[in-house]
Amino acid sequence: MKDFKNIFDSYNWDDVKQSILAKTDADVLQALQKERRTLEDFKAMISSAAMPYLEQMAQLSNALTQKRFGKTIQMYAPLYLSNECQNICTYCAFSYNNKIKRKTLSDNEILREVAVIKEMGYDHVLLVTGEANQTVGVEYLRHAIKLIRPHFSNISIEVQPLDKADYEILMDEGLHTVLVYQETYHRENYKIHHPKGRKSNFDYRLETPDRLGQAGVYKIGLGVLIGLEDWRTDCFFTAAHLDYLEKTYWQTKYSISFPRLRPIEVGTQENSSMKSFTAFMSDKELVQLICAYRIFNEEVELSISTRENEKFRNHIIKLGITSMSAGSKTNPGGYAVEPQSLEQFEISDERSPKEIAAIIKQQGYEAVWKDWDRSLVNG
């Protein structure tokens, strides 16, 4: 059986980029008028030719999202367990070469963080770590999931890519979802953004969703970091990856995120500075992308984090999004243990989950805190 790597290798980055640039008004119109859309239609909808049709795309995205997901937004909170990391990623504050204080939460500290997150109203949690296999390996994750399982209905992770057998171990403890972003599908430049550490292995990362599908994880989260390479080409590959996965692992759910790079703190604790990234994508383009994903795939979940600012998040609720975080801390211990420690990235929307739930209500939607039951997961 072909895995995604075979399909991926049949594409050429520059050809894909050119084919998106070549999309015309007529291609966009045709895409919007169809009942089910292909990858070529997706290219048309993310191309600049689609810009004049943004309002129509937004209306369509709104209607399709309501049909499938109703007037609801699911709520989740990230819980950073560790910032230890052996990888160098040029855009990340936890990068190995960034001289910051490293921290991995103990059991007691995890439970203190859990108490605060529960108090905020959350029942779905996303565990996040860097990649440090000695201290934060499979055994640490297994133990952490076991520890927090009684407190949450749904547990997701966003950690280093693992082997299939490792995912199976974690699923036995109650793991539901795994997020693993490719960061970029530009094979050559991936090496520039990830010069050192296990993460520099492009293919192992690319093949991770296949391993997840084979392990039978309930939901797989895909995405690229927007700001590293041409977002249109990168998002095309995300859509192609999704298309392949849905047909191959048809019992699995999928979600997509579209994190735009935020400023990060670099240097030492005494002498730090902020590193920012060129804005590769405007708000308009992000709306275009979200609508394009929705119109391309009516069933995929679309998630937005606190990387985006208040105004944008207020308005994006109606445009195709199905899940949101709020009140997030992106540093291990950020909720209770060490609120002042270094964050992975600076968040743009600091409003509390209750405030966000009120905004969601104002927009005519309901914030959903529980949409899974731990009894439904094996183990």
Next chain:
Amino acid sequence: MKPLIIGDKTFGSRLFTGTGKFSSSQLMEEALLASGSELVTVALKRVDVNSNSDDILKHLSHTQFNLLPNTSGVRNAKEAVFAAQLAREALETNWLKLEIHPDPKYLLPDAIETLNAAEELVKLGFIVLPYIHADPVLCKRLEEVGTAAVMPLGSAIGSNKGLRTRDFLEIIIEQSKIPVVVDAGIGAPSHAAEAMEMGADAVLVNTAIAVSENPVQMAKAFKMAVEAGRMAYEAKLAKPKNFAEASSPLTAFLED
């Protein structure tokens, strides 16, 4: 209108409803009250059975609402049986909408797992209403293992496309000895009326009410459509004629 009897319950309303996708639990409550529905399905995964103040359940605590827990989220018979037992304990009812859709994209039901789970759940004393394809043979098999009704789909869940499975629904209705509830795909009151005119015993509607601009008014529209369709069925609808009246009959010579 004749009342509908399923298991140990008698229903005045033949409109069953779902509880998902509403913009608030308050609005859900108002719409379901307006629908006149007496059987409302609720996903086990959405309710917090450990809390005494679950928001959804609070809004469903009216005497006319019988709860029909569903197993949405399970992927096979084993998980369904486990979830059913939890639902029975938590919601204090042995009624169950058995939903096994391992395909999270179109939420299409798995016939094999559903039949296996239904057989076991009936033995465990559940009143089982299985969500299935409009498959007449499967319906007879489910009837044989003792389900209280069958719930064949009109079209894919949430699609609002109406009775795309019409030909098979007609066979199911003709052959069934247990109530037939058309579930999924009913997007307009006219679809509901069509199902009732065909002789379906009830319909289940969720998305079309929950996602409309005015769920309360839409719920009333469905209530009226279901009643109209049922009344027409009971009054014996005139069938459209398949043959024209020939002016020179071919069999007239037999009368000579």
